[in-house]
Amino acid sequence: MMRLSRRALLAASGSFALASPAMLNPAWAQTAWPSRSIRLIVPFAAGGAADSAARVITPRMGERLGQGFVVENRTGASGSLGGGEVARSNDGHTFLWDASSHIVNPSLLRGLPFDYATAFTPISLVVAFPSAVAVKNDFPARTLAEFVAAAKARPGAVTVGTQGNATAGHLGLVAFARRAGIEVVHVPYRGGSAAAQDLASGAIDAVFTTLVSAGPVVDAGRARFLAVGTLTRVESRPDVPTIHESGYEGFDSNEWAGFFGPATTPPAVVRQLSAALTEAVAEPTIRQRLVQIGCVPMATSPEDFTRFVREGREAMATLVREANIRAE
Template identity: 80%
Template sequence: MKLETSHMLPNGTLARRTLLAAAPALALAAPVRAQAAWPNRSIRLVVPFSAGGAADSAARVITPHMGQRLGQNFVVENRTGASGSLGAAEIARATDGHSFLWDASSHLVNPSLLRGLTFDYATAFTPISLVVAFPSAIAVKRDFAANTLAEFVAAAKARPGAISVGTQGNATAGHLGLVAFARRAGIEVIHVPYRGGAAAAQDLASGAIDAVFTTLVSAGPVVDAGRARFLAVGTAERVESRPDVPTIAESGYAGFESNEWAGLFGPAGTPPAVVNALSDALVEAVAVPAIRQRLVQIGCVPLATRPADFARFVTEGRATMAALVRDANIRAE
């Protein structure tokens, strides 16, 4: 061994024995030192959305197991406001090495919509993992005269600008998905933004609006209550929790995909060892059958991608959203 050679005495005997005797102690001490380096206290996870929402719920399902793996608890902190940018700003300026961001599609859209940000989304964060996807869905009120997506499109073309479609808010994943679908289908509808998908679903159930383009988790309860029905989901493949609902792609719009998601970010400059430790903990967590089952139950598609894949997703997604916001002339509220 090089270590032995560099410490050999002239007769080459004593140093070798000393090092061999010390080797077991060194081997045992190394993991202790690594663990002491990071994490050495609770891990702060900022969720820039309301408690009880889809992203927040997924975080609270996954992080307890991650904490067990890493040896420290996760403390979930909801910091809402300004389309998620207030919570993002908290992590952009964090320097304690134990603060991270659990963000969603607003991470890709905000740079094209918001002015006066104190940080640059493109450089202020280290992508760690695309953790889960929240399938989007098109649902219509109970008495709407369409049972398929093709019939919905036909109705919209017969009455341009007359059909109202709610989303979880202006410039949200639902709004952008609706814009992209309407452009692809060649239809004109009335966009009705709400403060959250649950509020949109409630108005769908009451008949105040004709349809929604929001997440499965938001629209699911009113569909299950028989007050609305799903026409299609925005995932590439059918969703495990709703296997009877076709995808938008298989309904005549090949390649179409539009969903909300949640991903884990660190501040810029997060050490690779920390990134890998968090990524490994996430991969392990979503593979636990009970955790995976719970995520599916609340409307998630577990992913837990690796850092390099998530970094590409973020870069490509930001460019796509910038073009869509520009071409559709979308403005922040």
């Protein structure tokens, strides 16, 4: 699920179909684009990992494009409120910075006023936020194998917190539990930091959330990492093994942030934004700041991101259905 390996993304092939109505929207009929500030809707709270990454990257993008970015947080309804704002925009300067909810919401939310599959133009998978399994200090496991053994010894007794119902953490936990053949108790929180705090206090046994959320309590000596959900070890935590190398080959489950335009975005604008993103993420100082806040820089092509979104949406539909996951 949510495969983020660079090799897989770069291997993606096929044509990238942009919506032809783009050229019919008068908002795009500019002699030069952009002609004013670019509005970037982030459907998550200010200060979180996705929001922080956007604020690191967009100033450099603005320098290349000749116009600044205004980052606007529009939270609510699992990110669909912010998504809807962009889906119905027609000013030629409003874009979306979305995450895994983009590929999960279509299977969970009913009555949406837009279709995620047709309302947006994928531009780039910008960064990944590695997931991680961490346990409280007195939990009797030092490795992922020992964690699985402990869960099998007490079916339905081990409590695992995530950043919320139907989030990347929840879906990653479900996928891992199915692969490992274990039954655990899912404890949803309103954010990964809240789950990590309860882990540190001993209120729950473990978490399946992002490295950036669990990192502070691990660094404070109040919990410990067992594994990360990426295919290769993470630059900021090279000592933590992957789930993939711990006996679950190919397991790759992480949060991410990507850049989308409305469906009417012209190909020329997609190319401009993609080039600006690629340049910004490749800049050493920006890359260093992204790594410091727990990101893995990606900056994929529009073609690869289009494939990633489509395949991810299909995979999530299957997982949500088979695991009987429901929105709150």
